[in-house]
Structures are given as C-alpha cells and as structure tokens.
Amino acid sequence: MPTPITDPVQLPPAFEKAMNSGKLDEVLSLLAPGVVMRTVTGETVTRQTLRDYAAGSIAGNAQLCNGPSRVVAGDDIAFISEEWTLEVTGPDGNRKKATGTSAHVARRGQDGGWRMAILNPLGTAA
Structure with missing residues (x-):
C-alpha cells in the first residue's frame, strides 16, 4: 500500500499517476471509505461501482x-x-476524450492520510 497522502494538494497528481500507470489498487487507496461519485451522466455511484469504472x-x-x-x-x-x-x-x-472542471471533497482519515470522499468530475456543470 502506498504511503498516505499528507497534503490534499497531492491528491490530484497521485490519482493521475495511479490511473495512468494502470494501478487500480493505488487508485482505490486514494478513496475514502464510503466514497461517492457523481458520474458525467448524473448518476451517483458508490465505491464498488467506482472501482468498476x-x-x-x-x-x-x-x-x-x-x-x-x-x-x-x-x-x-x-x-x-x-x-x-x-x-x-x-x-x-474508438478513442474518446472528455474534459471538465471538477469539484471534489477530500477528508483526512485517522491515519492522517487524505483521501477523496466525494468525486464530482463535472463540478457545477452537471
């Protein structure tokens, strides 16, 4: 398991690096227990569906x-x-491209590490 993120500013680059290097376990380690995400289609999903995405x-x-x-x-x-x-x-x-401006909420866990708790990739646009 990677070292916990100690500054929330580090979360987006850590998420990008984990996703781009294909490390699903590292992506999941950056998510808080009970994480939810509002998808680009407006659906709200929980951890298991987010893992599948x-x-x-x-x-x-x-x-x-x-x-x-x-x-x-x-x-x-x-x-x-x-x-x-x-x-x-x-x-x-086919290769597809999406863009947006996110609005996420992160929280610090008992171990002092920061993790994403609410993911909203389209921010207020969705």
Missing part, C-alpha cells in the same frame, strides 16, 4: 491529465477543483 478506464488505457489544482482545506476536510482531460479507448475500440 476505474478498472474499465484502466483497461481502456486511460490517460488522465489534471491541470493546476485549487485547494481550500480546513482541519480534516478539503475542497479540490481542477481542469482535467481523460482519453480512453471504449468497448468499440
């Missing part, structure tokens, strides 16, 4: 690129936003 993206040779992050952190909670681009090969074999 990440595995599918990795299988499709996902390439995630996060722009500079904006982070506002309090004691044990942080708001994180950044522009992102994701390219992935779909089941039909």
Whole structure:
C-alpha cells in the first residue's frame, strides 16, 4: 500500500499517476471509505461501482491529465477543483476524450492520510 497522502494538494497528481500507470489498487487507496461519485451522466455511484469504472478506464488505457489544482482545506476536510482531460479507448475500440472542471471533497482519515470522499468530475456543470 502506498504511503498516505499528507497534503490534499497531492491528491490530484497521485490519482493521475495511479490511473495512468494502470494501478487500480493505488487508485482505490486514494478513496475514502464510503466514497461517492457523481458520474458525467448524473448518476451517483458508490465505491464498488467506482472501482468498476476505474478498472474499465484502466483497461481502456486511460490517460488522465489534471491541470493546476485549487485547494481550500480546513482541519480534516478539503475542497479540490481542477481542469482535467481523460482519453480512453471504449468497448468499440474508438478513442474518446472528455474534459471538465471538477469539484471534489477530500477528508483526512485517522491515519492522517487524505483521501477523496466525494468525486464530482463535472463540478457545477452537471
């Protein structure tokens, strides 16, 4: 298991690196227990479905690129936003590209490590 993230600013680059290198366990280690995500279609999914999405993206040779992050952190909670681009090969074999501006919430766990608790890749646009 990777070393816990000690600064929420480190979460987006760590997530990008884990996804792009195809390391599903590392991606999952960056997610808090009880994590939820609002998908680009507006559906809210929990950890198991999020795991399946990440595995599918990795299988499709996902390439995630996060722009500079904006982070506002309090004691044990942080708001994180950044522009992102994701390219992935779909089941039909065609490469697809999506972009957005995220609005995520991270929280610090009992081990002092920061993890994503709420993922909203389209921010207020969705």
